[in-house]
Amino acid sequence: MTLAPPRGSARPLIETRPLRHPDPTDAGTMTKRGWWLVALNLLIPGSAQVLAGNRRLGRFGLGATLLAWFLVIVAAGLALFARPVVLWLTVGAGWFSAVVLTLVQVLMIGYIVLWAVLTFDVLRMVRLVRIPGPSKLAIPLVALLLLGLVGTGMGYAASYVGTARGTISTIFGQSGPSLPPSEGYYNILLLGADSGEGRDSMRFDSISVVSVNATTGAVTITGIPRELPNAPFSEGSPMQELYPNGFEGHSSDSCGWNGWMNHVRNAAEICREDNGQSLYPDAAAHGSDAGIEATKDAAEGVLGIEIPYYVFVDMHGFAALVDALGGVDINVTERLPKGGPPDGTDPYDVDAWATGWIEVGQQHMDGDTAQWYARSRYTTSDWDRMKRQRELQEAILAQFTPQTVLTRFNEVASAGTALISTDLPQDKLPEFFELMTKARKHTVTTVELTPDNGVDEFEPDYAFIHDLMQQTLHPPTETPAP
Numbered sequence: 001m002t003l004a005p006p007r008g009s010a011r012p013l014i015e016t017r018p019l020r021h022p023d024p025t026d027a028g029t030m031t032k033r034g035w036w037l038v039a040l041n042l043l044i045p046g047s048a049q050v051l052a053g054n055r056r057l058g059r060f061g062l063g064a065t066l067l068a069w070f071l072v073i074v075a076a077g078l079a080l081f082a083r084p085v086v087l088w089l090t091v092g093a094g095w096f097s098a099v100v101l102t103l104v105q106v107l108m109i110g111y112i113v114l115w116a117v118l119t120f121d122v123l124r125m126v127r128l129v130r131i132p133g134p135s136k137l138a139i140p141l142v143a144l145l146l147l148g149l150v151g152t153g154m155g156y157a158a159s160y161v162g163t164a165r166g167t168i169s170t171i172f173g174q175s176g177p178s179l180p181p182s183e184g185y186y187n188i189l190l191l192g193a194d195s196g197e198g199r200d201s202m203r204f205d206s207i208s209v210v211s212v213n214a215t216t217g218a219v220t221i222t223g224i225p226r227e228l229p230n231a232p233f234s235e236g237s238p239m240q241e242l243y244p245n246g247f248e249g250h251s252s253d254s255c256g257w258n259g260w261m262n263h264v265r266n267a268a269e270i271c272r273e274d275n276g277q278s279l280y281p282d283a284a285a286h287g288s289d290a291g292i293e294a295t296k297d298a299a300e301g302v303l304g305i306e307i308p309y310y311v312f313v314d315m316h317g318f319a320a321l322v323d324a325l326g327g328v329d330i331n332v333t334e335r336l337p338k339g340g341p342p343d344g345t346d347p348y349d350v351d352a353w354a355t356g357w358i359e360v361g362q363q364h365m366d367g368d369t370a371q372w373y374a375r376s377r378y379t380t381s382d383w384d385r386m387k388r389q390r391e392l393q394e395a396i397l398a399q400f401t402p403q404t405v406l407t408r409f410n411e412v413a414s415a416g417t418a419l420i421s422t423d424l425p426q427d428k429l430p431e432f433f434e435l436m437t438k439a440r441k442h443t444v445t446t447v448e449l450t451p452d453n454g455v456d457e458f459e460p461d462y463a464f465i466h467d468l469m470q471q472t473l474h475p476p477t478e479t480p481a482p
Contacts, residue, residue: 010375019052034126034139041122042146045115053125060193061118068111087430091168094426101165108158112151119147122295157431159410167413168389168426176286176423181214182306183471186432188212188424189310190221191297192318192374192389204262205315205375206389209307211301211473217438220445220472221393223386224302225457228414228449234300237270247298264298265291302449304466305473311422315375321396324411325404327364328395332371333362340373348378355425383450390446397444400436447472 022033033052037442040048046061078086090098091425123143128136204226211220230246233239239247247267249258255271257263269276269291276283276290283293292310322328341354346352358365358373365373374392377385404412424432449465451456 022150027130030127030130031132031135034128034131034135036127038139038143038146041119041143042150043151045118048122048125049118051123057118057121061114061237064111064114067108071107077368084430084434087433091166091433092427092430093426097426098165098169101161105158105165106159108154108161110439112154112158116147116151117183119143119209119408163413166365168429171420171422172424172426172429175425176288176309178425178427182308183474184214185305186212186214186309186428186435187305187307189292189307190313190393191292191295191310192313192315193293204265204295206313206386207261207295207299208390208393209303209305210311211305212432212435212439213369216442217435218442218445219397220298220447221390222303222469222472223390223446223448223450224261224299225382226260227382227457228261228302228458228460229259229458231261231264231298232301233294236304237294237297237301239264239294239297240301242267258285261295261298261302264294268294287421302460302462302465303469304462305469309422309424311420313420313422315371318374319371320414321412322365322367322370324397324408324414326408327366328370328392328399329362330364330370330391330395332358332360332373334380336373336376336386338369338376340375350379383448383452386448386450390448394444394446397439445472 003004006451018029018033019036022029024030037048037052040051044062045065046058046063047065049058049061051054051058077088091097093100123140128140131299142359143349182301188210190208190210191204191208193204207224207226209222209224211222212218214382230248232246247259247264248270249260249263250256252271255266257266257271262437268279272279272290276294280288280290280293283289288310292312295305335349336358337354337356338358341349341353351383358369358376363369367392370392372390376388447453447468449460451457454466455461455465
């Protein structure tokens, strides 16, 4: 008997609802229903349960989905229209940034777990035993494949968030005071040394200063020869009290040094009983040491500019960063040997100890080749090596594209924590990221303190160098003709 609808109504009292109350004997309906549930679970997780299953679970899943969409839209909006806010929240707010990143990672992992629960619940609701033919196998395979693809993608994203949090806390765990730009520039001392076995003195093989225009992001890299003699120290430096006439050498059977720039660390730290703590008592608390602070003061005296921060690159792990970036492109103009002479070997008998050669021509270098390109010195001058190091710095900067960093994020972050230390304050990171973006619009300017630029390698005129830096960083502007 069929119940008639009430007068004035066009719908029956009893109606078929295929999603929630399907006819299990209708194979076609059951198959279509199964595909619809899988599609709904993919497009709007939780909606399948609301329409055809456990409404409580469905409402929870749907609420989580809507919240996730809302947060993604808000994050995208901030990234497009208020990027400094996103950078501050994620990298520039100290411990609060770590909390934010941890919360994001937990929410992402939690949503992956929830979506897996919803997917398996959908497969229960499909009633595979009632579905005939190939669809009985295809529906669960498609559902699990989609779960795997989406879950893996979100899992990678969660791991990126965790890696970012760990990298930031490792590299920027200790930092110096946050300071405004000096004369319109952020000046950073960039040091390179090999911390491998037998390098207990840790003399700096590469010394340069990166000056970033605080408005335009334009970058100037100034190379300081490691053998630059008699460097003056900046006003107020504790090293200036010890060496008022410039850095001098000292002979000792146990621990001596010459008057070169890369021996400042010996005098300030390595050869002192207290490792320089009396000279620079706050260095360790700011993620630095006496040798680095003394080298900063020497670089300030040499260039005549303020240098509040440093970045130290361990050349022993330099190759890992180049490999993480996918290699660098360099035009080699002179054949160079790989490897170094063993003790007791004539360093200039290159054929006797070279482990390989870097040939002339355009090359895509891996990390090992790039490392030897930066370090090779027995067949060329120190000036040539400085030029090659600057080429590599520019090539690495060119590789730091958003695409490269995103696709190789874990590798780049892992290499960075292994080879980099710095006293850059974390609250400056949002501003520095913005400046890096601007820097890509400019050509890097390089200045080498070499005879080619009028700098005497034996008796440098530091007043001349100060003028050279002022003209480079603050070029005179042409006055328009009246």
